[in-house]
Amino acid sequence: MSQATLLTNLIACLGAPNVLTGPDAEPYLTDWRRTLTGRALAVLRPADTREVVQVVRLCAAAGVPIVPQGGNTGQVAAATPDTSASAVVLSMARMNRIRAVDLDNDTMTVEAGCVLQTVQEAARRAGRLFPLSLGAQGSCTLGGNLATNAGGTQVLRYGNARELALGLEVVTPQGEVWDGLRGLRKDNTGYDLRDLYIGSEGTLGIITAAVLKLFPLAAAQRTALIVVPGLPQALLLLQRARAGFGAALTAFEVMSAHCLRDVMRAFPQQRLPFATLADDAWCALLELSDSEDEQHAQARLEAVLTAALEAGEAEDVAVSVSGAQSAAFWHLRESITLALAQAPACVKHDISLPASRIPDFVIATDQALAAAFPGVAMRVFGHLGDGNLHYNLLPPPEASQTAIQRFVHDRVHQAGGSISAEQGIGQRRVDDLERYKSAVEMDLMRRIKHALDPQGLMNPGKVLSTGAAGPAA
Numbered sequence: 001m002s003q004a005t006l007l008t009n010l011i012a013c014l015g016a017p018n019v020l021t022g023p024d025a026e027p028y029l030t031d032w033r034r035t036l037t038g039r040a041l042a043v044l045r046p047a048d049t050r051e052v053v054q055v056v057r058l059c060a061a062a063g064v065p066i067v068p069q070g071g072n073t074g075q076v077a078a079a080t081p082d083t084s085a086s087a088v089v090l091s092m093a094r095m096n097r098i099r100a101v102d103l104d105n106d107t108m109t110v111e112a113g114c115v116l117q118t119v120q121e122a123a124r125r126a127g128r129l130f131p132l133s134l135g136a137q138g139s140c141t142l143g144g145n146l147a148t149n150a151g152g153t154q155v156l157r158y159g160n161a162r163e164l165a166l167g168l169e170v171v172t173p174q175g176e177v178w179d180g181l182r183g184l185r186k187d188n189t190g191y192d193l194r195d196l197y198i199g200s201e202g203t204l205g206i207i208t209a210a211v212l213k214l215f216p217l218a219a220a221q222r223t224a225l226i227v228v229p230g231l232p233q234a235l236l237l238l239q240r241a242r243a244g245f246g247a248a249l250t251a252f253e254v255m256s257a258h259c260l261r262d263v264m265r266a267f268p269q270q271r272l273p274f275a276t277l278a279d280d281a282w283c284a285l286l287e288l289s290d291s292e293d294e295q296h297a298q299a300r301l302e303a304v305l306t307a308a309l310e311a312g313e314a315e316d317v318a319v320s321v322s323g324a325q326s327a328a329f330w331h332l333r334e335s336i337t338l339a340l341a342q343a344p345a346c347v348k349h350d351i352s353l354p355a356s357r358i359p360d361f362v363i364a365t366d367q368a369l370a371a372a373f374p375g376v377a378m379r380v381f382g383h384l385g386d387g388n389l390h391y392n393l394l395p396p397p398e399a400s401q402t403a404i405q406r407f408v409h410d411r412v413h414q415a416g417g418s419i420s421a422e423q424g425i426g427q428r429r430v431d432d433l434e435r436y437k438s439a440v441e442m443d444l445m446r447r448i449k450h451a452l453d454p455q456g457l458m459n460p461g462k463v464l465s466t467g468a469a470g471p472a473a
Contacts, residue, residue, distance in 0.1 A: 070144025076426025112143025151422030156385030252385030352421035
């Protein structure tokens with residue numbers, strides 16, 4: 001089938017307004033960080049699962065690759081095509097319906113193009129909580145969240161996206177539909193296909209819908225921004241908060257003073273609630289979600305924070321007294337990435353380690369980087385509660401960003417950590433995956449890819465290098 005014939009068939013399937021080419025397609029072709037721009041045969045905008053099936057079957061018959069795309073907010077260019085113009089981009093934006101809410105089962109069935117914030121708001125209107133929370137929640141979509149096994153700020157209590165999905169609907173590379181939209185919390189009937197597709201970044205099939213877990217809304221919430229002398233004290237504070245709050249501790253973030261000063265410079269309208277903040281200080285941001293009432297939440301928070309101040313784990317504390325102040329604290333945290341985007345260059349690392357090893361790792365790696373790359377500036381923040389740090393660096397002009405990233409990733413690997421905690425592999429970290437995963441792991445992944453997508457048409461060049469779909473000889 002020629003490309004012209006394929007486009008004609010796609011227009012017949014989706015309608016001309018939903019087959020975009022030329023300038024109309026351009027907004028879909030550049031990644032969120034605006035460092036990679038691809039080309040595509042067309043951008044396709046299906047309205048439902050039936051249309052996705054038709055698209056996949058047409059592309060499979062023509063041998064045309066498919067790049068699924070949600071909100072295009074990822075950090076690793078997993079939803080960006082290459083420059084060959086041989087692939088189609090499959091935008092899920094029109095598949096944005098909430099199909100069902102089952103309050104007796106505490107589940108919600110949503111389509112892949114639903115924006116995360118829309119899902120959160122729908123759950124709240126129903127008197128429930130959907131706890132996945134990200135800085136990009138106003139534009140990222142559930143399909144992308146599941147395809148990357150997104151993390152966010154409440155993994156400490158509720159887990160990653162994988163833990164929040166009970167079932168999926170997936171269109172396979174052959175254009176068949178796997179209907180796994182079962183709201184079951186227990187189902188030991190064979191291999192867990194759900195967990196195989198979640199986190200696969202669109203390389204094994206296209207997630208079109210999901211059954212999500214819902215939770216009770218908190219009776220009261222408290223947010224505290226706390227100045228700590230350093231990361232060792234932040235870890236002690238985390239331990240104290242866990243002991244004092246138990247499952248009510250729903251978030252525990254850390255941010256270096258340098259990150260917060262970047263936010264103040266980039267967004268002068270934002271304010272820190274502290275008169276001073278030392279250069280070597282850190283801030284912890286914790287959230288308590290109480291099941292009883294406001295008075296109970298306040299008493300628990302005061303007890304933990306008073307003990308932390310007396311023990312020297314905390315130096316200053318600001319506690320939210322309103323929803324607006326709590327939102328302002330979170331806005332500081334969520335603005336760090338936007339502030340760093342204004343830097344001339346930023347070498348980003350999305351790493352994870354056991355939380356117990358993070359203080360020593362950061363202290364030692366900061367020192368080693370300063371010696372190896374004089375002039376490098378650290379901008380570190382992240383989710384200490386679940387062991388995930390965004391260990392970002394502002395490099396001196398003469399330094400090789402590739403060398404810096406290799407330096408950091410080597411140290412993470414040596415410490416028993418992961419080079420991608422929540423952002424995935426995409427096309428940016430394909431070589432890193434090959435470097436740090438064992439030969440056995442890589443061969444198993446290639447075999448899975450080849451078994452499910454023998455033509456290699458699902459998001460080629462992401463996770464595994466192009467041409468690596470077959471099993472090892």
